[in-house]
Amino acid sequence: MSLDTGAAPPSPTPEExxxxxxxxxxxxxRRKLSPLVPIGATIVAFIALAAIVSFxxxxxxxxxxxxxxxxxxxxxxxHPLGTDRLGRDIATRLMIxxxxxxxxxxxxxxxxMLIGTPLGIVAGMTRRNWSESIMRANxxxxxxxxxxxxxxxxxxxGGSITTAMIAIGVASIPGFVRVIRSxxxxxxxxxYVLAARVAGRSSFSIAVRHxxxxxxxxxxxxxxxxxxxxxxxxxxxxxxxxxxxQSVPSWGRMLYESQSLLTxxxxxxxxxxxxxxxxxxGFNLLGDGLRDQLDPTLVRS
Amino acid sequence: MTADxxxxxxxxxxxxxxxxxxEFRRRGxxxxxxxxxxxxxxxxxxxxxxxxxxxVGESGSGKTTLVRLVAALDQPTxxxxxxxxxxxSRLQERxxxxxRRRLQLVFQDPMGSLDPRMRIRDVVAEPLRSNFGRxxxxxxxFPTEDWRARVSEVLAAVGLDDSALDRxxxxxxxxxxxxxxxxxxxAPRPGILLADEAVSALDVxxxxxxxxxxxxxxxxxxxxxxFVSHDLSVIRHVCDRVAVLxxxxxxxxxxIADVYDRPxxxxxxxxxxxxxxxxxxxxxxxxxxxxxxxxI
Amino acid sequence: MTAPQPxxxxxxxxxxxxxxxxAGDDTLVRGVGFTVGRGxxxxxIGSSGSGKTLTCLAVxxxxxxxxAVAGSIRLAxxxxxxxxxxxxxxxxxxxxxxxxxxxxxxxxxxxxxxxxRQVAEVLRVHRTASRRExxxxxxxxxxxxxxxxxQRIAxSxxxxxxxxxxxxxxxxxxxxxxPDLLICDEPTTALDVTVQARVLDxxxxxxxxxxxxxxFVSHNLAVIAxxxxxxxxxHGGEIVEEGSVVDVLTQPQHPRTVALLADAELTSR
Numbered sequence: 092m093s094l095d096t097g098a099a100p101p102s103p104t105p106e107e108x109x110x111x112x113x114x115x116x117x118x119x120x121r122r123k124l125s126p127l128v129p130i131g132a133t134i135v136a137f138i139a140l141a142a143i144v145s146f147x148x149x150x151x152x153x154x155x156x157x158x159x160x161x162x163x164x165x166x167x168x169x170h171p172l173g174t175d176r177l178g179r180d181i182a183t184r185l186m187i188x189x190x191x192x193x194x195x196x197x198x199x200x201x202x203x204m205l206i207g208t209p210l211g212i213v214a215g216m217t218r219r220n221w222s223e224s225i226m227r228a229n230x231x232x233x234x235x236x237x238x239x240x241x242x243x244x245x246x247x248x249g250g251s252i253t254t255a256m257i258a259i260g261v262a263s264i265p266g267f268v269r270v271i272r273s274x275x276x277x278x279x280x281x282x283y284v285l286a287a288r289v290a291g292r293s294s295f296s297i298a299v300r301h302x303x304x305x306x307x308x309x310x311x312x313x314x315x316x317x318x319x320x321x322x323x324x325x326x327x328x329x330x331x332x333x334x335x336x337q338s339v340p341s342w343g344r345m346l347y348e349s350q351s352l353l354t355x356x357x358x359x360x361x362x363x364x365x366x367x368x369x370x371x372x373g374f375n376l377l378g379d380g381l382r383d384q385l386d387p388t389l390v391r392s
Numbered sequence: 393m394t395a396d397x398x399x400x401x402x403x404x405x406x407x408x409x410x411x412x413x414x415e416f417r418r419r420g421x422x423x424x425x426x427x428x429x430x431x432x433x434x435x436x437x438x439x440x441x442x443x444x445x446x447x448v449g450e451s452g453s454g455k456t457t458l459v460r461l462v463a464a465l466d467q468p469t470x471x472x473x474x475x476x477x478x479x480x481s482r483l484q485e486r487x488x489x490x491x492r493r494r495l496q497l498v499f500q501d502p503m504g505s506l507d508p509r510m511r512i513r514d515v516v517a518e519p520l521r522s523n524f525g526r527x528x529x530x531x532x533x534f535p536t537e538d539w540r541a542r543v544s545e546v547l548a549a550v551g552l553d554d555s556a557l558d559r560x561x562x563x564x565x566x567x568x569x570x571x572x573x574x575x576x577x578x579a580p581r582p583g584i585l586l587a588d589e590a591v592s593a594l595d596v597x598x599x600x601x602x603x604x605x606x607x608x609x610x611x612x613x614x615x616x617x618x619f620v621s622h623d624l625s626v627i628r629h630v631c632d633r634v635a636v637l638x639x640x641x642x643x644x645x646x647x648i649a650d651v652y653d654r655p656x657x658x659x660x661x662x663x664x665x666x667x668x669x670x671x672x673x674x675x676x677x678x679x680x681x682x683x684x685x686x687x688i
Numbered sequence: 689m690t691a692p693q694p695x696x697x698x699x700x701x702x703x704x705x706x707x708x709x710x711a712g713d714d715t716l717v718r719g720v721g722f723t724v725g726r727g728x729x730x731x732x733i734g735s736s737g738s739g740k741t742l743t744c745l746a747v748x749x750x751x752x753x754x755x756a757v758a759g760s761i762r763l764a765x766x767x768x769x770x771x772x773x774x775x776x777x778x779x780x781x782x783x784x785x786x787x788x789x790x791x792x793x794x795x796x797x798x799x800x801x802x803x804x805r806q807v808a809e810v811l812r813v814h815r816t817a818s819r820r821e822x823x824x825x826x827x828x829x830x831x832x833x834x835x836x837x838x839q840r841i842a843x844s845x846x847x848x849x850x851x852x853x854x855x856x857x858x859x860x861x862x863x864x865x866x867p868d869l870l871i872c873d874e875p876t877t878a879l880d881v882t883v884q885a886r887v888l889d890x891x892x893x894x895x896x897x898x899x900x901x902x903x904f905v906s907h908n909l910a911v912i913a914x915x916x917x918x919x920x921x922x923h924g925g926e927i928v929e930e931g932s933v934v935d936v937l938t939q940p941q942h943p944r945t946v947a948l949l950a951d952a953e954l955t956s957r
């Protein structure tokens with residue numbers, strides 16, 4: 092089969108002949124950073140800073156009780172945010188409370204992540220029967236409110252930060268299992284996992300070397316969201332009296348104690364409430380922003 | 393029924409499908425019988441060692457199932473699949489693993505066949521270093537300690553250099569990624585390379601290069617090439633034999649020249665006639681323009 | 689000896705002048721200009737990244753918002769410039785004066801809506817048929833695309849149809865209101881080769897039936913040659929060669945065209 096050709100046109104250069112040869116490895120295209128991320132990150136950093144600084148310095152000694160200035164407003168007698176009903180400096184307690192909030196979050200989310208992630212991966216990689224069993228057990232756990240769990244634990248072992256952390260942690264597991272499982276299913280359907288099987292990798296090796304790195308984005312996002320929920324849960328538990336005991340400053344506890352003063356000194360409730368709201372906002376923004384950033388389905392080529 | 397008209401089948405076949413059937417049953421509700429989809433129906437095929445064997449089929453032909461069966465990613469409902477003298481039809485994963493190096497795959501989608509989180513060095517070395525470097529009982533004499541050298545060697549063989557080693561897949565074009573896939577596949581010195589629609593997702597301009605590369609490597613690396621595609625012309629470009637699949641049935645097979653020039657089955661003829669040609673297009677255009685030179 | 693050139697009409701249906709499309713600092717399409725006469729069939733060919741799809745989208749007014757458009761796109765009979773026009777001005781044109789068929793029929797059809805209803809939708813939106821008249825017209829349109837048992841097809845959901853059937857439905861929707869211009873972007877690439885041949889024939893026939901102009905985008909010259917009279921070769925965002933199909937295929941001038949011919953040679957026996 093030949094077509095007429097008249098005078099021969101200039102023969103194509105290699106680049107014209109095939110764009111492929113010309114392509115040089117290009118730098119990763121810059122994704123626009125979602126504005127949520129820096130805002131969320133700043134808030135979280137601020138809270139973390141307050142917590143860290145609290146180890147070295149607080150406006151007042153945490154044990155100092157200003158007998159003459161209980162329930163005063165901001166600015167009185169050197170108290171930047173005022174004092175609570177016992178005369179303890181609010182700003183100081185907020186900073187130390189930040190430690191509790193972050194600490195509880197880390198442990199609770201840690202528990203959820205360490206247990207939930209392997210479960211999610213296994214649920215995504217195994218045969219139907221096993222996978223279904225895990226998910227149904229997961230559903231049962233999901234039906235249990237963290238609060239109920241905490242109360243049960245508190246009743247058995249006495250209320251404390253530890254029981255709060257464990258309760259919240261366990262209650263956060265189902266979220267991780269679901270998210271990680273869906274991510275795992277997606278990874279398992281790719282050709283590169285098939286290539287790994289053909290290369291001779293065992294399932295465990297595929298889970299560690301291929302699945303885990305590719306669901307890490309999901310993991311980070313889930314962890315941020317779970318963190319926000321954990322802080323809220325801890326505050327709730329403390330507010331109800333099942334979380335941090337009297338001796339440990341916690342935002343939830345501060346809210347609890349300010350109930351009786353609500354009409355006379357509403358600010359005492361405002362500050363811890365604001366702190367909780369800010370922390371939740373910060374982690375949520377961070378989580379949302381990271382998800383927008385990392386979600387491959389949102390990539391525009 | 394096969395109509396194999398190959399003249400010389402003296403070389404011992406490297407892959408044999410012996411009355412292979414693969415059914416997929418769908419369980420209906422408890423009171424229903426459920427239905428079955430027959431992806432491959434009593435297919436018997438022999439692939440001579442050292443050949444470049446094409447399998448042509450449109451969607452629903454069963455070619456994907458064929459690929460999975462030969463690559464030991466699936467098991468036949470009945471019949472035998474013999475690869476390199478070993479009946480792999482009923483083997484467990486544990487038994488298959490040491491044999492996997494003998495047969496490697498190149499996939500269709502250059503985007504999805506490379507782990508986006510792995511550097512090229514690790515991607516290409518994967519078949520050489522599986523299972524955390526634990527020595528897999530070697531049936532092939534491959535010195536597992538020299539994997540770095542081998543990686544550089546295969547990258548060079550596909551036209552890329554060591555600068556690629558530390559990069560990630562997204563930094564390469566589709567054609568380059570496919571080359572990396574090929575490098576990965578030939579690294580363990582497989583006796584058989586299975587290309588599943590290896591150029592279908594590539595730009596028409598890049599296809600020729602990749603096909604030529606595969607043909608060249610088949611000789612230099614000494615493997616049997618099994619090329620599965622829906623594209624007749626692509627198969628003609630690189631293969632010396634071809635088998636035609638239609639709805640799970642092997643309709644015709646033989647030497648390329650025979651099948652393409654004198655197709656015996658009406659379906660094959662239909663496939664061949666459907667491919668748009670430049671010459672045909674020019675004729676039609678002339679006809680539309682009312683050109684006196686037109687022959688249509 | 690060359691085939692007679694189609695005479696450029698004084699009143700072209702579509703006139704694109706100096707079209708430039710930018711994404712941030714990158715210029716994706718540069719100074720593209722061409723005309724499409726009434727009832728003329730123009731092919732747009734180039735490898736991926738050549739800008740052919742973007743040009744197509746620009747004519748249909750479907751460019752993503754982040755891209756900056758300069759230049760002019762004039763459609764005969766419309767007082768405004770399509771380039772940079774608002775969605776409000778463009779929407780009435782789509783489905784009425786301009787029909788579109790894209791590569792992936794599955795994403796062009798709503799998976800949750802019966803196919804017949806989707807065809808009816810384009811008739812109703814542009815008031816070509818009332819609610820009572822629609823079903824009959826839908827059946828007619830589906831039958832015209834060669835679908836057997838159009839009533840059953842109309843009642844089906846997209847996932848119940850094969851790729852070829854879906855693409856025929858998309859074509860029916862695109863041609864429902866007898867548009868002046870049909871834009872096809874790789875309409876047969878995702879189809880099996882036997883189906884591809886039939887759908888190409890179908891496009892050829894139907895475009896003649898409704899007397900529409902055709903703007904056909906592909907990376908395969910052999911495919912373009914089946915249905916087009918004139919072809920524009922794009923590379924790196926620019927038009928590097930243009931002419932009648934017969935001329936360009938038999939006497940290519942630009943090295944890029946020669947390269948594309950060689951590639952088509954590969955994929956067309």
